[in-house]
Amino acid sequence: MAMRKTSPSRTTPPYRYLLFYKPYDVLTQFTDEAGGGETSRRTLKDYIPVPDVYPVGRLDRDSEGLLLLTNNGQLQHRLTDPKFHHPRTYWVQVERIPDQAALQQLRQGITIQDYKTRPAKVQLLPEEPSLPPRDPPIRFRKSVPTAWLEMTLTEGRNRQIRRMTAAVGFPTLRLVRVAIAHLRLDGLKPGQWRELSSDDLELLKAQYNSS
Incomplete structure (x- = not known):
């Protein structure tokens, strides 16, 4: 056989x-x-x-x-x-220091072109976060102060954070994602x-x- x-x-x-x-x-x-x-x-x-x-x-x-x-x-x-709705958290350096009105706008959602962003968690960090220096360094104006925000979003549209901060008058200078979930x-x-x-894998799953 x-x-x-x-x-x-x-x-x-x-x-x-x-x-x-x-x-x-x-x-x-x-x-x-x-x-x-x-x-x-x-x-x-x-x-x-x-x-x-x-x-x-x-x-x-x-x-x-x-x-x-x-x-x-x-x-x-x-x-x-x-x-x-999976969260992603960013540290965002912006030009000038946002006031509470601007922070609240970011939290509630910003209308950008043809869509409105989802509500987000946004807070002004009390001091510059500990990050490695960027290479090359950011360009900023010495006469204009900068601030750092922590922003947690549950969506990720194209250049969304940069468009959000620009829409409320505080352009993004540096953007670092520090967390995914x-x-x-x-x-x-x-x-x-x-x-x-x-x-980490078990928690993610x-x-x-x-x-």
Whole structure:
């Protein structure tokens, strides 16, 4: 009797979850489709040698801070779809010092072009947060004071925070995402990444499974 050949079993590769501190002037993608030659720009490939992981959401080139990358498509969807209201927290340096009226406008929602932003948590930080200096430094006017806000949003439209602060008269100078849900930048420097801890991963799964 002829022996039936059996194909080797295929195992699904494990999911990967990475936290990355994106520096200023780095694209939130692995290839620079618009650049080329001497004009090519830095991408995630310059920092992360892990194949087949993709960013959950994005950060603008001129923004800094926390980025989550994974090959888990379901998690990616749950954390980026606005209907799930997952919070993201930013430290925002603005030109001049916002008054309570401006802060309340930001909290209630700002009409920008054809949409109104969702209510947000916004507070004026009492002092400049402890962050690595930006390279290159921000450009600011010595005669004009600056302030730092902490803003927590549950949506992420294109350049939303910059448009929000500009709409109330306080342009954004520097923007750093410091948290995605309970995940924070703690322990990372610009350009560094690490695997998500098992405790953080369990909390994250519990949050998106219950949404």
